[in-house]
Amino acid sequence: MKKTYNLRAIAAKTLAQVLERGQSLNTLLPGLQSTISDKDRALLQELCFGILRTLPQLESIIRQLMAKPLTGKQRPVHYLLMVGIYQLSATRIPPHAALAETVEGCIVLKQQQLKGLVNGVLRQFQRQQQTLEAQAAAQDHYQLHPSWLAKRILTAYPDEGSAILAANNERPPMWLRVNKLHNSRDAYLALLAEAGIPGIAHQTLSAAIRLDTPCNVGRLPGFREGWVTVQDASAQGCADLLAAADHEQILDLCAAPGGKTTHILEMAPAARVTAVDIDSQRLERIKENLARLRLEAAVIVGDGRRPEDWSPVAEYDRILLDAPCSATGVIRRHPDIKWLRRDADIAELAGLQKEIINAVWPYLKPGGTLLYATCSILPEENSEQIRAFLASHPDALLTQTGDIEHPGRQCLPSAEGGDGFFYAKLIKQTSVAQAQE
Numbered sequence: 001m002k003k004t005y006n007l008r009a010i011a012a013k014t015l016a017q018v019l020e021r022g023q024s025l026n027t028l029l030p031g032l033q034s035t036i037s038d039k040d041r042a043l044l045q046e047l048c049f050g051i052l053r054t055l056p057q058l059e060s061i062i063r064q065l066m067a068k069p070l071t072g073k074q075r076p077v078h079y080l081l082m083v084g085i086y087q088l089s090a091t092r093i094p095p096h097a098a099l100a101e102t103v104e105g106c107i108v109l110k111q112q113q114l115k116g117l118v119n120g121v122l123r124q125f126q127r128q129q130q131t132l133e134a135q136a137a138a139q140d141h142y143q144l145h146p147s148w149l150a151k152r153i154l155t156a157y158p159d160e161g162s163a164i165l166a167a168n169n170e171r172p173p174m175w176l177r178v179n180k181l182h183n184s185r186d187a188y189l190a191l192l193a194e195a196g197i198p199g200i201a202h203q204t205l206s207a208a209i210r211l212d213t214p215c216n217v218g219r220l221p222g223f224r225e226g227w228v229t230v231q232d233a234s235a236q237g238c239a240d241l242l243a244a245a246d247h248e249q250i251l252d253l254c255a256a257p258g259g260k261t262t263h264i265l266e267m268a269p270a271a272r273v274t275a276v277d278i279d280s281q282r283l284e285r286i287k288e289n290l291a292r293l294r295l296e297a298a299v300i301v302g303d304g305r306r307p308e309d310w311s312p313v314a315e316y317d318r319i320l321l322d323a324p325c326s327a328t329g330v331i332r333r334h335p336d337i338k339w340l341r342r343d344a345d346i347a348e349l350a351g352l353q354k355e356i357i358n359a360v361w362p363y364l365k366p367g368g369t370l371l372y373a374t375c376s377i378l379p380e381e382n383s384e385q386i387r388a389f390l391a392s393h394p395d396a397l398l399t400q401t402g403d404i405e406h407p408g409r410q411c412l413p414s415a416e417g418g419d420g421f422f423y424a425k426l427i428k429q430t431s432v433a434q435a436q437e
């Protein structure tokens with residue numbers, strides 16, 4: 001069947017939407033992927049992720065190959081050039097095919113007159129490839145981040161900062177969460193081995209498996225039947241720490257797309273879980289995930305800052321607050337975050353997190369547990385947030401996760417481990433006297 005689309009042009013347009021319109025790959029890719037072949041789906045993802053990981057390197061190469069950057073209506077061709085150079089430099093696509101397809105992309109971008117220019121620039125790149133690549137590779141991990149973000153990371157982590165910046169540019173491992181309502185982890189590891197997909201069990205998380213090599217979910221035994229879910233190891237730590245039990249009232253706040261809602265229910269299938277999120281579209285994803293795993297929860301659209309508007313329950317036994325955050329712990333999975341976030345977002349997000357945790361705290365039963373979590377690595381959203389909360393809430397006791405000096409548990413992204421993540425487990429004291437003990 002003849003293809004009716006040009007994948008390179010799709011990639012160029014997608015990059016333009018991320019970098020010039022501030023849209024995320026998470027929002028853009030699912031819609032696009034339903035219109036292209038399976039093979040091209042993987043390639044589109046590889047092109048967009050790879051280019052956003054190494055954007056400053058590609059920009060510097062283009063600067064050397066062209067006297068003036070393309071602007072205005074011709075700007076999409078700038079991204080097409082990146083797609084061309086990335087293919088020649090970082091993929092195994094035969095150069096003649098990469099070149100021909102990229103040049104053809106000009107037609108779809110309605111810049112037919114630039115076909116010669118694209119062809120010329122890419123051929124010049126081929127001629128100088130070694131030198132240009134060596135120069136680009138001299139940029140260190142710091143330079144592959146916006147400087148405000150690199151500075152924040154290095155200030156917060158004087159010792160580990162460089163390793164974090166390097167980890168952000170790596171390809172992340174693929175972690176699975178075994179649904180133990182169907183199989184033990186050992187049994188599932190055996191099923192994986194039979195299917196030729198080797199993996200290794202996490203040392204402390206009881207349902208987590210890291211695959212030796214990431215694979216398409218369609219290949220995972222029983223994926224459709226809900227035997228397994230793709231979820232990073234650090235994210236799996238949430239339900240373990242929350243430790244929900246059957247018949248308890250649980251609030252999963254900021255729940256979409258439901259990765260943790262379903263984990264809570266796999267561990268305590270008779271818990272009464274209310275999953276709330278402000279984004280009605282993302283809530284649909286919770287419903288799909290619940291259906292695939294054959295689990296049940298009440299799913300409600302609501303603003304975490306105003307629980308009085310939506311809460312069916314006056315007091316919960318446990319609350320998971322997986323707060324909206326900068327997502328600076330998951331850059332290796334979402335490299336567009338580097339270019340979408342702005343320095344000023346951090347204070348704004350910290351303000352939102354504070355409003356939500358303050359608003360929901362009264363909805364926790366005395367003796368109940370609130371787990372505050374983010375996929376951020378920035379102290380403003382994490383330890384500093386919890387320090388301020390503890391100072392203003394004498395009835396809150398920090399447990400299992402750090403101490404008053406260093407509140408919370410901060411995970412950092414690592415090659416064989418989980419993503420950057422933060423948890424703080426708080427217990428509501430039953431009386432002020434207990435709080436003062």
Ligand SMILES: C[S@@+](CC[C@H](N)C(=O)[O-])C[C@H]1O[C@@H](n2cnc3c(N)ncnc32)[C@H](O)[C@@H]1O
Nearest residue numbers: 254255256257258259260278279303304322324
């Ligand atoms: C980190 S994601 C949640 C991931 C989810 N807990 C999971 O495990 O799949 C943060 C969520 O917060 C939601 N959100 C942002 N602002 C909110 C608000 N004011 N009230 C409720 N939810 C909000 C976003 O729509 C987003 O789905």
